[in-house]
Every structure is written in structure tokens, then in C-alpha cells.
Amino acid sequence: xxxxxxxxxxxxxxxxxxxxxxxxxxxxxxxxxxxxxxxxxxxxxxxxxxxxxxxxxxxxxxxxxxxxxxxxxxxxxxxxxxxxxxxxxxxxxxxxxxxxxxxxxxxxxxxxxxxxxxxxxxxxxxxxxxxxxxxxxxxxxxxxxxxxxxxxxxxxxxxxxxxxxxxxxxxxxxxxxxxxxxxxxxxxxxxxxxxxxxxxxxxxxxxxxxxxxxxxxxxxxxxxxxxxxxxxxxxxxxxxxxxxxxxxxxxxxxxxxxxxxxxxxxxxxxxxxxxxxxxxxxxxxxxxxxxxxxxxxxxxxxxxxxxxxxxxxxxxxxxxxxxxxxxxxxxxxxxxxxxxxxxxxxxxxxxxxxxxxxxxxxxxxxxxxxxxxxxxxxxxxxxxxxxxxxxxxxxxxxxxxxxxxxxxxxxxxxxxxxxxxxxxxxxxxxx
Ligand SMILES: [Cu+2]
Numbered sequence: 001x002x003x004x005x006x007x008x009x010x011x012x013x014x015x016x017x018x019x020x021x022x023x024x025x026x027x028x029x030x031x032x033x034x035x036x037x038x039x040x041x042x043x044x045x046x047x048x049x050x051x052x053x054x055x056x057x058x059x060x061x062x063x064x065x066x067x068x069x070x071x072x073x074x075x076x077x078x079x080x081x082x083x084x085x086x087x088x089x090x091x092x093x094x095x096x097x098x099x100x101x102x103x104x105x106x107x108x109x110x111x112x113x114x115x116x117x118x119x120x121x122x123x124x125x126x127x128x129x130x131x132x133x134x135x136x137x138x139x140x141x142x143x144x145x146x147x148x149x150x151x152x153x154x155x156x157x158x159x160x161x162x163x164x165x166x167x168x169x170x171x172x173x174x175x176x177x178x179x180x181x182x183x184x185x186x187x188x189x190x191x192x193x194x195x196x197x198x199x200x201x202x203x204x205x206x207x208x209x210x211x212x213x214x215x216x217x218x219x220x221x222x223x224x225x226x227x228x229x230x231x232x233x234x235x236x237x238x239x240x241x242x243x244x245x246x247x248x249x250x251x252x253x254x255x256x257x258x259x260x261x262x263x264x265x266x267x268x269x270x271x272x273x274x275x276x277x278x279x280x281x282x283x284x285x286x287x288x289x290x291x292x293x294x295x296x297x298x299x300x301x302x303x304x305x306x307x308x309x310x311x312x313x314x315x316x317x318x319x320x321x322x323x324x325x326x327x328x329x330x331x332x333x334x335x336x337x338x339x340x341x342x343x344x345x346x347x348x349x350x351x352x353x354x355x356x357x358x359x360x361x362x363x364x365x366x367x368x369x370x371x372x373x374x375x376x377x378x379x380x381x382x383x384x385x386x387x388x389x390x391x392x393x394x395x396x397x398x399x400x401x402x403x404x405x406x407x408x409x410x411x412x413x414x415x416x417x418x419x420x421x422x423x424x425x426x427x428x429x430x431x
Contacts, residue, residue, distance in 0.1 A: 019421030026078035052097030052117035053089035057082035085117030094191035123195035145234030151384030156311035159379035169361035172405035183388035196321035207249035261292035363403035
């Protein structure tokens, strides 16, 4: 007797990745030999103290369970359920989460499926193996300046500046930018998720020669160990990265000339309005583009400190993963996932219309460069093409809209799930 589970609408091993958001799954008897009647099974995590674990849901919405009983017909007809990573139990290596299918009649396992609970983690506390897989994937994407990374560097440029900054679309545009890059990294190594640099805490393990490098104070050039694949990093035909911190990277939080970044709790308070009673509003929260975001950028001199050159430095993507995490956590704290609610996103605009602000910053506008529009006021080139697809979800599509970035976990609309999560931002159904 054998049973199996599949999920993400895809039976292949390449699709066995989950975050905190529940995904459709099904269990079936693949070999009913020895069974005379429908078989009651229990889905459970194989007992391990480390690594990934899974949570089960019989339906949506429902409470997450540690295990789930299902009755599987002899015909092999699948039985539906839902599956997610168990919060605070992410994987450490690929496929280290093992779901067992146990026959409740005799407690024998009749099937096991291995998957990865893949989420974005704090870069400062990655294992050496997690760090090395990330660096290898980044270096492959850059390919010493000859690879696809050049498109990402070229998008975040002077021409792209008004598409991405100083307006309501700043958080969604950068969420899409990171997702596109992360999917490219995952095509190289599917066990990689983009980590975040918590710039409001010291990150001594990030600023080492084995990770994002250590600056030579005499030249401003970033030095790497001989085993770090970033040693061959190259952009615009020039080898190396120039990045000089204005703060002690071993002991301090990111600190610019005007002072340190505001802390995470202070960032969440930015959203608080002045009405009575005060509510948290997106239009106020997005002021975080200044401090902490801008402050973190200018806590260095060098390419990361200016928009046209910032994305030359791989640290940019870890900085922005934290910027995006702060928005995601603010969204969770305040239940701000409804794109049609002005406290979750504003301005609001109709598709194809200029909306209430510059095109590219209204919820129904498509975003450059993924829309491939090169007529004014959009830039005259659109490097990189459409959004990278995913085996795990159809969202956000090839030409994402600003609004498609809001409900990133598929809380309100399951089909909106973008397929990424942060280690400290859970999935919760709305009340
Ligand atoms: Cu930035």
C-alpha cells in the first residue's frame, strides 16, 4: 500500500517549496494493494528538532494543525487539503521538511514527501551553507559582468528613477524588483531565498570577507575572501564594488551623516495618522522611503548611496529586502492587504488612466520595465523583459500591476499569492 501528496498544482519535485501561506494540496492512494476499504491516514511531520516543518489545513480558512487525518478512497481519487510551512520552522537546507503519510490502522508510514519551507531570513543569522548558496547564485547571475544581472543593474538607473521612487509605487515597485531577482536566483538554485539586512541592528556576520565584504579604508573597495564568489563581481565593465561605511559595521546600526536609521518600531509608527482615533495609513507609512530607507543607503558612500548606481552593489538587494519586510510586517500588524482600501494603498486609479498621480504609481497601472512600455513618460528602454515566472504561483503575471503587490500572501484572494515570505511575518486569515 502506498500513498502520495502533491501540492502547488504541480507534481514535480521542482515545485516542492512553500512559505507561510497555505497552498492547495491533495493526497491519494497511489497503490491500494492490501486495502479492503478506504484507508484512513494521518499526515504528519517526521520528527526532527531542526529544519523545516509543515502545517496542515483541512479547508480555507481554518486553523493550522500539526497533523491531519484524511480518508483516502481505494479508487485513487485525490482528497483535497492545504499545506504551508509551520511558522518559525523554516528549512535550513533543501527538502529538509518531511511529510509522512501514516496508515492509522497500524501506524505504518505508507508514503513520505520531502519539501522545503523556503522563506527570506535575517542575513546576519544565516548558516554558512545558506550564505554560500546565496553568494554562488548571485555570482552566477552576474557571471563576472556577462550575466543577466546586468538587466537588474540597468533598470535601477536615472531613467527608471521616477518609475520607482518618490511616489506611492515605491514599495510595490521594489517588491516586484526583488521578486524578479529572487526568481532568477532560484532558477540557478531553488533553495535560495533573498535574505534581509536588518539595518537597525548591528550585522557583524554580514560585513565579513566571506559575505558582503569588508571595505579597504584606503581605497573604498570591498575586499572578499579567496573563497567568496563575489570576488569576481563586475558591473558596467568594471570589476569590484566601491562602498565605504560611515558607521562601524561590526558594532553599530546603519548611521548616516544626519544620524542613525530609525528603528523598526519607530518605522511602524510612521503610518499612524492624525485623525481621531488615529489609524495606520499607507500614505503616511510610505514616508519610510526617507528614513530608514534613504538613510540606510547613505550610511555608505560609494555606488549604493545614489539611485543611478545603487543596484550595482549586491548589498542593495539585502537592504531592500528589509525595506520590503518592514512594509510586509506593517501590513500584517495592521491588516493592510485590501488594495481597494485607502489605508492599504493610495492613490487609486483606473486601468490605463493617468489616475490620481504619475502613471506607474496607481493601483491598476502596470509597472515598468515588466510592462515593456517605452513611450514617454516611461523610459525609452525596458531592460530585462517581463516578470520571471514561478512554478509555485501564477501571480503576479508577466506584466504586474502596482496593486498586484499588495496581497502578497494571498490572504484576501488566494490567487494573489506571490510565493515569498519573511521569517518573522506570519500568515493570518482576516478576522
Ligand atoms: Cu533603495
